[in-house]
Amino acid sequence: MRGTGRALRKNPNLLAGTVILTIMALIAIITVTPGARLVARYDPQALAVVHRLEQPSASHWFGTDRLGRDIYARTLHGAKVSLVVAVSVALSVTVIGMTIGITVGYNRTADNLVMRVMDGMMSFPTLVLALALVATLGSSLFNVVLVICIVDTPGMTRVVRGVVLSLRERSYVESARAIGASMPRVLFRHIAPNTLAPVIIQASVFFAGAILTEAALGFLGVGTPEYIPSWGNIISAGREYVTINFWISFFPGLFLALTVLAANLVGDGLRDVLDPRLRGAT
Amino acid sequence: MTERQTVEPLLQVRDLKTYFYSPSSVVRAVDGVTFDLREGETLGLVGESGCGKSVTALTLMRLIPNPPGRIVGGEVIFKGRDLLKLSDSEMRKVRGRDIGMIFQEPMSSLNPVLTIGRQLTEALELHMNMSKRQAMDRAGELLDMVGIPDARTRLKDYPHQMSGGQRQRVMIAIALSCNPKLLIADEATTALDVTIQAQILELMQDLTSRLGTALLIITHNLGVVARYADRVNVMYAGKIREMGSSDDIYGSPKHPYTVGLLNSVPRLDEPAKTRLAPIRGEIPNMADLPAGCAFRDRCDWAIERCGAEDPTLTEAGREHWSACWESAKVSRRPAAQKAKV
Structure with missing residues (x-):
């Protein structure tokens, strides 16, 4: 961990991304603690119809929506949903994708079978497939995560498989076999760590993508239910008022864009840090 | 000599055949290779690229990728057991513990994302039942042993x-970590600078003689073999064509191919020639070898019989075999003689 600080200093993009993501994560964490009221100032569900559709002001920093709910409070609470979805998706897809991809990258029969299924899944437009699945399964936070995982897994599997296919011809794989390492050992101890750099980049893409997909599902009305504020459904709720009060959609949109940007910056920076060949002498 | 022969050799390779299959053809990369390797000795396996020397080595380790390759026949008797008949898990115990192997590319033979220590301890953990701590201690000793400051x-x-050079030293340390009885060096120094090559070879020879490990040096470099090997096998188109002590092979080669190889490299211990004599022609297509001797078309001694029958190894001297019908007539200074005829 000694090198972490230096890596951050040497890589301003990584630093910026990490700072933004950390802030977002802190916001998300605070909103589930009793401190939520202090930071968010209002209950995100509290209705105040008299104050509906207000412009940003000292009392309502980001304005209010059509039911007079405070957008600032709702946006902060929305971070929770977006990040939970993004983190769960990125982790699950990485684990599932790596397991399938590595296994498949070494077994031709499984490869043909599994990859054709994956190709089939990838031939559906992501959002349409996600929409159809959520519509069938019903909209809940868990289902949203599940559906995005299903939609993203083929992409991750492909990346891992491709890397494994090229890595297995390397002579260090042969060397490892020559000292008596079994195939699973070679796969998981020698090949897996070498796939991490591309996998992390892919995971950061899916992290960002999951936030967007969750928002898109919310926007289309099949995402997280409205009583759980998420950036997607706040933007969605604001779309009818964009011409008279664009603040409703603007602020959650800004948070969303910043988080997605930060995730991409972090992914890019991590690649440089994790590759020992690019890392300076430690 | 006789005393030595009574001892069972460490490794007996008998009629080994490894073929590679493609939809349209079969490449007989190793086609009936037979040789012995005695305990503690250094054996050279020489031949040009594509003659099957590396495939021989990989076959001994049973590391031939299948498909497309397959070991179709023969025996590899190592310490009394036929390696080709072992189960996969038994074979894994042989690799690394009984037989160590070093590969050609020192730049890519080590895993770039694992530390040297972790790679050195792997075989120790696999075969010697060492704890992480013990293995790390031993890894330090090993690195020290191969001369890494x-x-x-x-x-x-x-x-x-x-x-x-340092990486190749690490590879040697890994290959020797479990005190194997046999070390296979497959073109282990080819990718290195000449000076480093010499250092690495010296190191290998020093360590194997100290540890009593037999060494199989696979190379296309005759100089390497001349200096370090006790005995030499010369391979061409999947078969061993000449077998003998280093002195015999270099002093009185009995196979036209060996002669061709020797004439095509400059030597310091001979009067400087104005031109080197390359072996004419090209390596035959391994997927479509002609009947008879595969070297026939490039040979200055070829006779009619060579087109019909492929010669087998026959005794051409004491502990010296050659697979050539005309081996009695073969000697160095061939091209000159032929030219005058």
Whole structure:
């Protein structure tokens, strides 16, 4: 961990991304603690119809929506949903994708079978497939995560498989076999760590993508239910008022864009840090 | 000599055949290779690229990728057991523990994302039942043994922090970590600078003689073999064509191919010739070898019989075999003689 600080200093993009993501994560964490009221100032569900559709002001920093709910409070609470979805998706897809991809990258029969299924899944437009699945399964936070995982897994599997296919011809794989390492050992101890750099980049893409997909599902009305504020459904709720009060959609949109940007910056920076060949002498 | 022969050789390779299959053809990369390797001795396996020397080595280790390759026949008797008949898990115990192997590319033979220490301890953990701690201690000793200064701290290094020669030293340390009876060096020095080559070869010879390990040097470099090997096998188109002690092979080669090889490299111990004599022609297509002797078309001694029958290894001297119908007539200075005829 000694090198972490230096890596951050040497890589301003990584630093910026990490700072933004950390802030977002802190916001998300605070909103589930009793401190939520202090930071968010209002209950995100509290209705105040008299104050509906207000412009940003000292009392309502980001304005209010059509039911007079405070957008600032709702946006902060929305971070929770977006990040939970993004983190769960990125982790699950990485684990599932790596397991399938590595296994498949070494077994031709499984490869043909599994990859054709994956190709089939990838031939559906992501959002349409996600929409159809959520519509069938019903909209809940868990289902949203599940559906995005299903939609993203083929992409991750492909990346891992491709890397494994090229890595297995390397002579260090042969060397490892020559000292008596079994195939699973070679796969998981020698090949897996070498796939991490591309996998992390892919995971950061899916992290960002999951936030967007969750928002898109919310926007289309099949995402997280409205009583759980998420950036997607706040933007969605604001779309009818964009011409008279664009603040409703603007602020959650800004948070969303910043988080997605930060995730991409972090992914890019991590690649440089994790590759020992690019890392300076430690 | 006789006393030595009574001892069972460490490794007996008998009529080994490894073929590679493609939809349209079969490449007989190793086609009936037979040789012995005695305990503690250094054996050279020489031949040009594509003659099957590396495939022979991989076959001994049973590391032939299948498909497309398959070991179709023969025996590899190592310490009394036929390696080709072992189960996969038994074979894994042989690899690394009984037989160590070093490959050609020192730059890519080490895993770039694992530390040197972790790669050195792997075989120890697999075969010697050592704890992480013990293995790390031993890894330090091994690095020290192969002459890497400051061994303990270098254990935490990654391969890219080492030079090619150092990496090959690490490979040697890994290959020798479990005190194998046999070390196979497949073109282990080919990718290195000449000076480093010599250092690595000296190191290998020094360590194997100290540890009593037999060494199989696979190379296309005749100079390497001349200096370090006790005995030499010359391979061409999947078969061993000549077998004998280094002195015999270099002093009185009995196979036209060996003669061709010797005439095509400059030597310091001979009067300088104005031109080197390359072997004419090209390596035959391994997927479509002609009947008879595969070297026939490039040979200055070829006779009619060569087109019909492929000669087998026959005794051409004491402990010296050659697979040539005309081996009695073959000697160096061939091209000149032929030209005058």
